[in-house]
Amino acid sequence: MISNPFTDPKWATKTVAAIDRFVDFVSDKTTRPIANLVRLIVFGIIAMVAATTIVVLALIGISRALNELLDRWLTRQDAVWVSYFVLSFIFVAIGAWLMRKRYPSKQK
Secondary structure: OOOOOOOOOOHHHHHHHHHHHHHHHHHHHHHHHHHHHHHHHHHHHHHHHHHHHHHHHHHHHHHHHHHHHHOOOOOHHHHHHHHHHHHHHHHHHHHHHHHHOOOOOOOO
């Protein structure tokens, strides 16, 4: 505890230490959690933007690769439409599978 400044020669050091402990306590309870929350939000947004960019570029690459692959056997227009059909079939199949997994099956 802080003592009388007239009788204690280390009064200034003790006072500064008490203020420092109080500031650290307030910082631990307020500033650090807010900074961590803001950091989480910012890095989450960056991760979402990066993931979206990667997914979009991957889909474009898959579509282009499938177009080029089918271009060897079909005309360019037919290769484009067949590649769209193949990709849409894959996405519909994935969506149907995810819809089946949406609810747990009821076992008797």
